[in-house]
Amino acid sequence: MTQTEKRSEILRSALVLISQKGFHGAPMSMIADQAQVAMGTIYRCFESKESLIHELHRELESRFQTAIMQDFPSGEPLRERFLHVSRVFVRYSLASPTDFCFLEQFYNSPFGVSYRRDRILGNNDTGVLQKLLDEARKDGMLKPLPHTVLCALIFGPLFCLVRDHIFNFIELDQKLVDACLEATWDAIRL
Amino acid sequence: MTQTEKRSEILRSALVLISQKGFHGAPMSMIADQAQVAMGTIYRCFESKESLIHELHRELESRFQTAIMQDFPSGEPLRERFLHVSRVFVRYSLASPTDFCFLEQFYNSPFGVSYRRDRILGNNDTGVLQKLLDEARKDGMLKPLPHTVLCALIFGPLFCLVRDHIFNFIELDQKLVDACLEATWDAIRL
Amino acid sequence: MTQTEKRSEILRSALVLISQKGFHGAPMSMIADQAQVAMGTIYRCFESKESLIHELHRELESRFQTAIMQDFPSGEPLRERFLHVSRVFVRYSLASPTDFCFLEQFYNSPFGVSYRRDRILGNNDTGVLQKLLDEARKDGMLKPLPHTVLCALIFGPLFCLVRDHIFNFIELDQKLVDACLEATWDAIRL
Amino acid sequence: MTQTEKRSEILRSALVLISQKGFHGAPMSMIADQAQVAMGTIYRCFESKESLIHELHRELESRFQTAIMQDFPSGEPLRERFLHVSRVFVRYSLASPTDFCFLEQFYNSPFGVSYRRDRILGNNDTGVLQKLLDEARKDGMLKPLPHTVLCALIFGPLFCLVRDHIFNFIELDQKLVDACLEATWDAIRL
DNA sequence: TATGAATGAGTCTTCATTCAT
DNA sequence: AATGAATGAAGACTCATTCAT
Numbered sequence: 001m002t003q004t005e006k007r008s009e010i011l012r013s014a015l016v017l018i019s020q021k022g023f024h025g026a027p028m029s030m031i032a033d034q035a036q037v038a039m040g041t042i043y044r045c046f047e048s049k050e051s052l053i054h055e056l057h058r059e060l061e062s063r064f065q066t067a068i069m070q071d072f073p074s075g076e077p078l079r080e081r082f083l084h085v086s087r088v089f090v091r092y093s094l095a096s097p098t099d100f101c102f103l104e105q106f107y108n109s110p111f112g113v114s115y116r117r118d119r120i121l122g123n124n125d126t127g128v129l130q131k132l133l134d135e136a137r138k139d140g141m142l143k144p145l146p147h148t149v150l151c152a153l154i155f156g157p158l159f160c161l162v163r164d165h166i167f168n169f170i171e172l173d174q175k176l177v178d179a180c181l182e183a184t185w186d187a188i189r190l
Numbered sequence: 191m192t193q194t195e196k197r198s199e200i201l202r203s204a205l206v207l208i209s210q211k212g213f214h215g216a217p218m219s220m221i222a223d224q225a226q227v228a229m230g231t232i233y234r235c236f237e238s239k240e241s242l243i244h245e246l247h248r249e250l251e252s253r254f255q256t257a258i259m260q261d262f263p264s265g266e267p268l269r270e271r272f273l274h275v276s277r278v279f280v281r282y283s284l285a286s287p288t289d290f291c292f293l294e295q296f297y298n299s300p301f302g303v304s305y306r307r308d309r310i311l312g313n314n315d316t317g318v319l320q321k322l323l324d325e326a327r328k329d330g331m332l333k334p335l336p337h338t339v340l341c342a343l344i345f346g347p348l349f350c351l352v353r354d355h356i357f358n359f360i361e362l363d364q365k366l367v368d369a370c371l372e373a374t375w376d377a378i379r380l
Numbered sequence: 381m382t383q384t385e386k387r388s389e390i391l392r393s394a395l396v397l398i399s400q401k402g403f404h405g406a407p408m409s410m411i412a413d414q415a416q417v418a419m420g421t422i423y424r425c426f427e428s429k430e431s432l433i434h435e436l437h438r439e440l441e442s443r444f445q446t447a448i449m450q451d452f453p454s455g456e457p458l459r460e461r462f463l464h465v466s467r468v469f470v471r472y473s474l475a476s477p478t479d480f481c482f483l484e485q486f487y488n489s490p491f492g493v494s495y496r497r498d499r500i501l502g503n504n505d506t507g508v509l510q511k512l513l514d515e516a517r518k519d520g521m522l523k524p525l526p527h528t529v530l531c532a533l534i535f536g537p538l539f540c541l542v543r544d545h546i547f548n549f550i551e552l553d554q555k556l557v558d559a560c561l562e563a564t565w566d567a568i569r570l
Numbered sequence: 571m572t573q574t575e576k577r578s579e580i581l582r583s584a585l586v587l588i589s590q591k592g593f594h595g596a597p598m599s600m601i602a603d604q605a606q607v608a609m610g611t612i613y614r615c616f617e618s619k620e621s622l623i624h625e626l627h628r629e630l631e632s633r634f635q636t637a638i639m640q641d642f643p644s645g646e647p648l649r650e651r652f653l654h655v656s657r658v659f660v661r662y663s664l665a666s667p668t669d670f671c672f673l674e675q676f677y678n679s680p681f682g683v684s685y686r687r688d689r690i691l692g693n694n695d696t697g698v699l700q701k702l703l704d705e706a707r708k709d710g711m712l713k714p715l716p717h718t719v720l721c722a723l724i725f726g727p728l729f730c731l732v733r734d735h736i737f738n739f740i741e742l743d744q745k746l747v748d749a750c751l752e753a754t755w756d757a758i759r760l
Numbered sequence: 761t762a763t764g765a766a767t768g769a770g771t772c773t774t775c776a777t778t779c780a781t
Numbered sequence: 782a783a784t785g786a787a788t789g790a791a792g793a794c795t796c797a798t799t800c801a802t
Contacts, residue, residue: 044764048793116357152370155346183377187374217774222785428772493737501739528740533757535730536722536730556715597795
């Protein structure tokens, strides 16, 4: 196994275990076992458990960004572009429930809070979504609410729904997903 | 201090500490100190840390139920009754951020998942909200979506917004809250 | 065993093990075993290994101070008072080789260096010895050298000799000790 | 880099790091980095960390021997030859504080103790100093004390003084050094 | 011969739980 | 019933040494 493969294997093991058991339920020794490496090996790739977690988060966000940008309907009307982002979010989360669960853990932890703090307070308006919201608001298509609120109205429900699906509380099929996306659009549109 | 007072004091201390520091940041010894009782005393009231947490959760849910039922506008139109529930949720959460933070911790943990599993899979349609949703759907006022989905559309955003407010990412004033409640109503109404 | 006895037992075990094997050769688990307590118990008495070591040092210095002050020949000529301090140092060290070895470890470690730094740079002229040196220098009995140097001339050899005795490199009997004390006096007197 | 150069470089790096951070603060990996060789290479030159340390000690002692023998005033009176040895010790130590600090570490460790045990108990009377002491005692110039004791009286203070100088507790200038050397001579001479 | 990634035993420290008083 | 000292398993992290390349 190459260095890179090992690193990936460690990240993958950490992802699986943390998504299932949470940060505190996934000791480094368990991650090492799962990845079929010795504990010390993890520390060759990552400074600490904390940095392993941050790295994992970065990786997952970047994968998600890539997924969004793929097939992004740049020429389509605003509404379509919006629905695209939401649809990709749901599709990706359902296809990779492990990634989704890890990210939930991350956002609901001191890590996630300070990450968001840096992000939001830094006025980091660089994401696709931020630009989309800006444009749409100028066009008068959206309710005149702060970005943070609009994001809550869109992703709040989606997070819940995906989680409920993963835990088998509901069965999200294509039709239901589409209905939900429409509903979130209804929430924010004028 | 009577047995009952001690029990309350322990619950209160656990609530405060866990909401601030999380389950793993609030050792039993710290809870005991804060509650001004001996550590052993906690174990006379609660089987284990886990059961203390479950008990706390039950207590908070019941307090919340009480808050909803108070001033419930039984005679008003459906829409008003709906908005009442949401409004109480937000008002209560903002007034008691400690309770809110604890519940967030709880729902985003193995505890919360198994709790919801028991609740939802048990078809426990006894809550006010459940009845409201049933009635409204029969009247054709709401989108024909499962209860779980409707709940996600209402409370998903509200959880996000309250959290963002508590973390100072936004400032929720009365006007903004009302706008958000309207938005969630737009999401579910036909 | 009372709390205090336990604490003493831990200190004693740490003293013995560290004096024999050094700081790095005496893990907390070994100290606990030796003291017949669980590892966690140590942490009820001492913040950390480091603080245990500092505490031990403080204790030993205080014991030594007590030994010096006992039978201190306040009325005798300067020379006698000097020889008393040195004699007590040697006698105490030979009687308690474990204490001596611990202190050697301590002084030859980052702990000891910063301890001395605080002490010397703080102009902490409060010890018996400091006063003695001051008085003697004013009387013109001693070579006009800084205190630090005078201490080196007195205790440098004594430390070596006691260590050599403990390691069985020499056999210090009463006559030899007296000869050595005379020699250190010759080194500093005018 | 030839094998021999590598070996030297490793020794030099170990010397610098250990003198600064102690045996336990200087991991093999750090020594390797500093020496610009791979960690495995160290193990081709030295059996273990322990043997590397022993080797280093041997090297430093030999360098010191060389320094003493250089300019040794063979024809001068005994007193001069004595002072020469002490003077060279101090001068060398002040010029090479790194060497000095390493040797201190070494002597104050299990290594040093067993080294001295071998040396002293082996009656290894081969050094210049040993011969000097022998000769001087026969001439009746020195107090009739064992070699070990005489060495303690000479080098005990000098070690202390150099250390205090290196740690900036005193400032050793030429005059002060000379006064100290005189003092140690006073301690041993008849 | 040289490399440096991999190993895993060993370190300090924490904390849920128990039990003698 | 109440106490809180004692326990020891478990966790994150380090580093001397080995061995496949």
